[in-house]
Amino acid sequence: xxxxxxxxxxxxxxxxxxxxxxxxxxxxxxxxxxxxxxxxxxxxxxxxxxxxxxxxxxxxxxxxxxxxxxxxxxxxxxxxxxxxxxxxxxxxxxxxxxxxxxxxxxxxxxxxxxxxxxxxxxxxxxxxxxxxxxxxxxxxxxxxxxxxxxxxxxxxxxxxxxxxxxxxxxxxxxxxxxxxxxxxxxxxxxxxxxxxxxxxxxxxxxxxxxxxxxxxxxxxxxxxxxxxxxxxxxxxxxxxxxxxxxxxxxxxxxxxxxxxxxxxxxxxxxxxxxxxxxxxxxxxxxxxxxxxxxxxxxxxxxxxxxxxxxxxxxxxxx
Amino acid sequence: xxxxxxxxxxxxxxxxxxxxxxxxxxxxxxxxxxxxxxxxxxxxxxxxxxxxxxxxxxxxxxxxxxxxxxxxxxxxxxxxxxxxxxxxxxxxxxxxxxxxxxxxxxxxxxxxxxxxxxxxxxxxxxxxxxxxxxxxxxxxxxxxxxxxxxxxxxxxxxxxxxxxxxxxxxxxxxxxxxxxxxxxxxxxxxxxxxxxxxxxxxxxxxxxxxxxxxxxxxxxxxxxxxxxxxxxxxxxxxxxxxxxxxxxxxxxxxxxxxxxxxxxxxxxxxxxxxxxxxxxxxxxxxxxxxxxxxxxxxxxxxxxxxxxxxxxxxxxxx
Ligand SMILES: Nc1ncnc2c1ncn2[C@@H]1O[C@H](COP(=O)(O)O)[C@@H](O)[C@H]1O
Ligand SMILES: Nc1ncnc2c1ncn2[C@@H]1O[C@H](COP(=O)(O)O)[C@@H](O)[C@H]1O
Numbered sequence: 001x002x003x004x005x006x007x008x009x010x011x012x013x014x015x016x017x018x019x020x021x022x023x024x025x026x027x028x029x030x031x032x033x034x035x036x037x038x039x040x041x042x043x044x045x046x047x048x049x050x051x052x053x054x055x056x057x058x059x060x061x062x063x064x065x066x067x068x069x070x071x072x073x074x075x076x077x078x079x080x081x082x083x084x085x086x087x088x089x090x091x092x093x094x095x096x097x098x099x100x101x102x103x104x105x106x107x108x109x110x111x112x113x114x115x116x117x118x119x120x121x122x123x124x125x126x127x128x129x130x131x132x133x134x135x136x137x138x139x140x141x142x143x144x145x146x147x148x149x150x151x152x153x154x155x156x157x158x159x160x161x162x163x164x165x166x167x168x169x170x171x172x173x174x175x176x177x178x179x180x181x182x183x184x185x186x187x188x189x190x191x192x193x194x195x196x197x198x199x200x201x202x203x204x205x206x207x208x209x210x211x212x213x214x215x216x217x218x219x220x221x222x223x224x225x226x227x228x229x230x231x232x233x234x235x236x237x238x239x240x241x242x243x244x245x246x247x248x249x250x251x252x253x254x255x256x257x258x259x260x261x262x263x264x265x266x267x268x269x270x271x272x273x274x275x276x277x278x279x280x281x282x283x284x285x286x287x288x289x290x291x292x293x294x295x296x297x298x299x300x301x302x303x304x305x306x307x308x309x310x311x312x313x314x315x316x317x318x
Numbered sequence: 319x320x321x322x323x324x325x326x327x328x329x330x331x332x333x334x335x336x337x338x339x340x341x342x343x344x345x346x347x348x349x350x351x352x353x354x355x356x357x358x359x360x361x362x363x364x365x366x367x368x369x370x371x372x373x374x375x376x377x378x379x380x381x382x383x384x385x386x387x388x389x390x391x392x393x394x395x396x397x398x399x400x401x402x403x404x405x406x407x408x409x410x411x412x413x414x415x416x417x418x419x420x421x422x423x424x425x426x427x428x429x430x431x432x433x434x435x436x437x438x439x440x441x442x443x444x445x446x447x448x449x450x451x452x453x454x455x456x457x458x459x460x461x462x463x464x465x466x467x468x469x470x471x472x473x474x475x476x477x478x479x480x481x482x483x484x485x486x487x488x489x490x491x492x493x494x495x496x497x498x499x500x501x502x503x504x505x506x507x508x509x510x511x512x513x514x515x516x517x518x519x520x521x522x523x524x525x526x527x528x529x530x531x532x533x534x535x536x537x538x539x540x541x542x543x544x545x546x547x548x549x550x551x552x553x554x555x556x557x558x559x560x561x562x563x564x565x566x567x568x569x570x571x572x573x574x575x576x577x578x579x580x581x582x583x584x585x586x587x588x589x590x591x592x593x594x595x596x597x598x599x600x601x602x603x604x605x606x607x608x609x610x611x612x613x614x615x616x617x618x619x620x621x622x623x624x625x626x627x628x629x630x631x632x633x634x635x636x
Contacts, residue, residue, distance in 0.1 A: 046422075064387075119433075
């Protein structure tokens with residue numbers, strides 16, 4: 001008899017509680033604390049023997065801390081004879097370091113996959129990887145889920161599909177924007193043709209709009225909003241190009257300083273993200289909407305547990 | 319032609335400079351920084367192809383950050399075609415979690431070894447492991463060096479070997495104390511018979527002294543001083559038992575708060591540690607002496623580089 005057990009790191013307990021509620025299970029009680037020198041101690045309060053273990057950890061700042069905590073939890077599960085261990089990473093750490101941009105660089109996204117495997121993870125559940133190729137970094141099954149269905153449904157309900165345009169903030173996301181456009185009733189596509197200095201990330205020089213946005217409600221989409229420079233710049237360019245309302249939708253609200261200030265002031269009608277990362281009160285602002293990713297995670301966990309196919313969820317909405 | 323290259327994480331640049339000076343090499347220039355969300359970026363400024371690479375990282379608080387940085391550096395070296403990669407860890411992280419003390423616990427010291435191997439480390443150089451068994455956790459050669467020779471020499475010069483006693487702060491270190499006693503001219507041995515609650519680490523109830531200490535200069539030895547509770551308590555017990563001066567000697571000065579206050583006030587004549595960990599100015603106090611571990615690390619690196627035997631250093635002094 002297999003036994004679904006849900007474990008949670010300390011990065012985002014609220015999300016774990018939401019997932020537990022959806023699954024109608026309890027987050028397994030544990031002791032987790034930091035020793036004086038910063039070493040993490042974890043111990044589970046219940047036997048994990050034979051369990052189908054799902055280890056949920058979110059990866060906000062200080063991210064390396066949460067990576068190590070998840071690895072340590074997985075190690076403890078392995079040694080505690082869990083039957084199968086699935087690492088659940090709603091936001092995959094180091095996803096932007098998925099290739100060498102120049103020589104003598106790490107590929108940290110691959111390193112993360114290898115570290116999870118080494119600690120004892122048999123499979124991974126994650127949401128909206130920065131690039132799809134990261135799935136191939138892990139030596140085992142990866143359930144790569146998408147928040148687009150949920151975000152798009154919210155937008156459809158609120159803004160309709162008439163007179164909208166789907167806008168990619170750069171040339172790299174046009175393919176994703178295309179999928180959005182399909183979901184939103186074949187809306188027209190646009191993207192911002194921008195230049196970025198590879199030596200100064202988090203800093204972007206945005207330029208002109210390619211595509212038709214004038215008078216349209218623009219749905220500006222991205223996988224994550226970090227410091228918000230790109231996306232706030234894109235709103236400005238869209239407005240200058242005569243766009244109507246601009247609505248921002250992204251899966252991951254990293255919201256590093258000064259993202260919240262930038263987004264609140266950028267002129268966007270609404271900024272929609274999910275809670276793959278915790279969003280503290282002081283990061284919130286009036287036009288921010290946070291949708292819960294818990295239903296998607298819970299359904300994926302349930303289907304993995306039942307050895308069911310997760311394909312139906314890939315493009316699915318609630 | 320093999321090429322020794324020294325790399326340094328950001329945890330303890332001073333130690334790296336000392337080691338580089340001893341080896342008469344330069345620390346390889348690199349870019350290392352934290353992105354806004356806490357992800358670490360590392361890039362080396364020189365080709366590492368074919369090099370015999372030594373990656374020095376110290377592990378003070380916030381230790382998990384430095385673990386990840388060293389792993390990322392090793393990953394970058396592996397992908398940059400370094401010929402051999404040696405991880406140099408003067409203070410081995412998570413060494414105290416070297417076994418399951420109860421069920422459902424991780425063995426984080428083993429996890430660290432596996433993570434280093436997975437990232438690409440071929441071998442490890444480390445100093446005074448909390449337990450010797452940790453050598454067996456790494457799947458490859460481990461050069462396990464000891465600071466005892468250097469510490470004992472300092473003590474011999476300063477306090478002589480007449481009328482001293484070597485004291486272990488607990489029953490677990492008696493064996494190590496025995497080696498010290500040999501080094502210090504066959505000094506008598508003592509230890510503190512103490513009780514500790516396994517659920518409340520960093521907290522110790524010390525009891526009575528076993529062995530002859532009355533009127534003697536007591537050399538109280540340990541591998542590390544973390545919050546200093548154990549060792550400060552031991553000084554008190556020794557004084558109550560009629561000891562003369564108490565001199566504390568330990569390899570690793572973790573010195574988590576409130577160690578410095580405790581040690582400064584505990585009545586010890588002198589506290590001697592090495593700089594396997596950085597010791598900031600605000601942690602220093604008048605009776606603290608910090609010896610540099612750089613000569614030992616440099617000699618070990620040199621001998622590994624030359625494929626020489628390191629045995630001569632094991633018990634050796636400078
Ligand atoms: N955590 C991070 N924050 C900001 N930029 C990053 C981060 N990690 C990697 N990068 C940089 O982001 C760029 C890749 O982003 P992208 O072109 O969107 O895939 C590269 O220049 C990376 O060095
Ligand atoms: N970083 C740490 N700080 C304090 N205590 C720790 C740390 N890591 C592990 N421990 C605990 O220290 C004890 C083992 O220490 P020892 O008996 O000296 O080997 C165990 O109870 C561990 O849970």
